[in-house]
Amino acid sequence: MNSLSHYTDWTVGHVHSGTLGWVAMIIFGAIYTLVPQLAGREAMAWPRAIEWHFWLAVLGTLVYVVAMWNAGITQGLMWRAYDANGALSYSFLQSVQAMAPYYLLRAIGGAMFLTGAVLCTLNCRATLRQTRARDLAHDRPLAAQPAE
Amino acid sequence: MQASLTTVERRIGIGLAVLLALGGLTIAAAARHGVMAVHGAMALALGLGLVFRLGGALYDVAPAGLDRASRYDDGPTRFGIWMTLTWAMIGMVAGVWVAALLYWPEATPPWPATSFGRLRPVHTTGIIFGFGGNALIATSFWVVQRTSRARLADAVSPWVILIGYNLFCAWAVTGYLMGATQSKEYAEAEWYADLWLVVVWVIYFALYLRTLARRAEPHIYVANWYYMAFILVVAMLHIVNNIALPVSWAGAKSYTVWSGVQDAMIQWWYGHNAVAFFLTAGFLGMLYYFLPVRSGRPIWSYRLSILSFWGIVFFYIWVGSHHLHYTALPYWVQTLGMTFSVMLLVPSWASAGNAIATLNGAWAKVRRRHAALHVRGRRVSTACPRSKARSSRSAR
Numbered sequence: 001m002n003s004l005s006h007y008t009d010w011t012v013g014h015v016h017s018g019t020l021g022w023v024a025m026i027i028f029g030a031i032y033t034l035v036p037q038l039a040g041r042e043a044m045a046w047p048r049a050i051e052w053h054f055w056l057a058v059l060g061t062l063v064y065v066v067a068m069w070n071a072g073i074t075q076g077l078m079w080r081a082y083d084a085n086g087a088l089s090y091s092f093l094q095s096v097q098a099m100a101p102y103y104l105l106r107a108i109g110g111a112m113f114l115t116g117a118v119l120c121t122l123n124c125r126a127t128l129r130q131t132r133a134r135d136l137a138h139d140r141p142l143a144a145q146p147a148e
Numbered sequence: 149m150q151a152s153l154t155t156v157e158r159r160i161g162i163g164l165a166v167l168l169a170l171g172g173l174t175i176a177a178a179a180r181h182g183v184m185a186v187h188g189a190m191a192l193a194l195g196l197g198l199v200f201r202l203g204g205a206l207y208d209v210a211p212a213g214l215d216r217a218s219r220y221d222d223g224p225t226r227f228g229i230w231m232t233l234t235w236a237m238i239g240m241v242a243g244v245w246v247a248a249l250l251y252w253p254e255a256t257p258p259w260p261a262t263s264f265g266r267l268r269p270v271h272t273t274g275i276i277f278g279f280g281g282n283a284l285i286a287t288s289f290w291v292v293q294r295t296s297r298a299r300l301a302d303a304v305s306p307w308v309i310l311i312g313y314n315l316f317c318a319w320a321v322t323g324y325l326m327g328a329t330q331s332k333e334y335a336e337a338e339w340y341a342d343l344w345l346v347v348v349w350v351i352y353f354a355l356y357l358r359t360l361a362r363r364a365e366p367h368i369y370v371a372n373w374y375y376m377a378f379i380l381v382v383a384m385l386h387i388v389n390n391i392a393l394p395v396s397w398a399g400a401k402s403y404t405v406w407s408g409v410q411d412a413m414i415q416w417w418y419g420h421n422a423v424a425f426f427l428t429a430g431f432l433g434m435l436y437y438f439l440p441v442r443s444g445r446p447i448w449s450y451r452l453s454i455l456s457f458w459g460i461v462f463f464y465i466w467v468g469s470h471h472l473h474y475t476a477l478p479y480w481v482q483t484l485g486m487t488f489s490v491m492l493l494v495p496s497w498a499s500a501g502n503a504i505a506t507l508n509g510a511w512a513k514v515r516r517r518h519a520a521l522h523v524r525g526r527r528v529s530t531a532c533p534r535s536k537a538r539s540s541r542s543a544r
Contacts, residue, residue: 022431023431024236026434031232104251110247114244117237128226144217147213
């Protein structure tokens with residue numbers, strides 16, 4: 001199976017399922033936890049923008065990853081298709097041309113993810129601009145130690 | 149930045165900024181033209197900017213020592229989150245742009261800097277190092293203080309780490325646009341940027357250890373294990389993969405000391421473990437702090453989280469060769485990498501299962517995320533008697 005997917009866009013889809021779906025998601029989760037606390041507030045300035053960001057990120061990731069999985073399998077199958085005489089059925093260029101719809105979908109999925117990230121950035125800006133003094137008795141070091 | 153520093157620390161900061169400016173001037177003067185001269189000028193400008201910023205605030209009221217020591221140092225985290233979001237914008241715009249170029253290759257503008265080959269590493273470096281790296285550093289400062297119940301060991305080095313790290317990212321990305329590259333995927337930055345990152349990384353590791361050493365908790369919480377594995381192994385990978393001989397001390401071009409299939413193997417030992425220890429171990433550290441905090445529940449199995457830690461650390465380091473299937477790499481090395489990749493399913497699914505089991509019983513909070521916000525909010529508001537005093541964008 002690896003010989004089908006190796007060197008294809010399957011790998012690109014695989015990497016982005018990890019980076020968009022795991023790394024970026026957990027970063028945004030941490031940001032939505034930290035930013036209100038850094039601003040001394042109870043919540044982000046625009047709670048509904050978080051919902052929009054979440055669904056844009058989920059849908060963007062799905063569109064991206066599904067497009068790349070299909071692109072990878074298509075490439076793998078086209079590269080190893082032979083005709084009755086044992087010659088390759090497709091030229092490499094044909095396999096590149098077949099990628100057009102997947103590459104368009106990939107750009108759309110990525111743009112959706114980017115839109116969500118822009119919302120997050122503006123939301124963080126709006127939240128941090130209204131920073132209040134924060135003094136939490138439980139959120140302190142146990143013992144005051146001078147800086148070294 | 150300057151608001152959380154004492155007068156002595158501001159003086160130290162000015163001294164370091166002057167050193168940075170002089171270093172930048174030396175690099176620019178030695179190189180005279182080309183990529184390295186631009187990078188020297190960038191360091192010079194940053195150093196001068198910091199001198200003016202700190203110098204202008206040198207005699208402002210300094211924080212009282214005991215009061216400062218009884219709080220966590222969150223200014224660097226705040227700055228790090230800003231840089232995370234800045235790099236998210238740069239890296240993601242570059243990503244969408246190159247994705248569009250693949251669909252409309254004829255839309256490539258006629259300038260070399262906007263060609264696919266130069267923008268693609270801007271996307272990968274901007275996201276992995278700019279977005280991911282700043283998020284890791286910013287959250288690690290937050291997490292190590294909370295889980296150790298201790299303030300960061302000193303006030304200057306967090307800023308040195310974050311500013312220095314972002315200078316590395318800016319050097320890398322601007323270098324690609326000007327055509328400078330080591331041609332090693334995810335390690336394209338040239339030799340002097342790599343050396344600079346080593347300095348920053350050693351300061352980072354030292355600060356992390358010094359902060360853990362002054363912890364008030366008896367136990368080192370598992371998130372810190374993951375963060376430390378991330379810092380330590382990334383240092384090891386970065387140094388070994390980037391050993392290179394510069395053509396001249398005054399130019400960006402260098403050649404790696406590794407050659408042939410060994411070069412390929414070391415590159416993918418680095419490349420895959422950048423995924424393993426940068427994008428997985430570090431972020432698992434983030435997960436093991438923020439998931440229990442947000443769901444209000446302890447980790448389902450703490451023992452499993454430690455078992456997964458050793459599983460991931462031990463298995464992951466072997467799998468790089470699966471990037472070199474069907475190449476001149478000896479077959480047994482390919483098989484070894486493939487086998488360890490399959491075995492890696494166990495600790496990675498164990499981590500994911502542990503996370504999901506932690507959420508079990510808290511799914512209502514996931515469905516109604518506002519509820520989770522309110523749980524935290526209540527704790528916050530009882531502890532904080534509605535202080536309306538607005539700090540002047542504290543700690544920046």
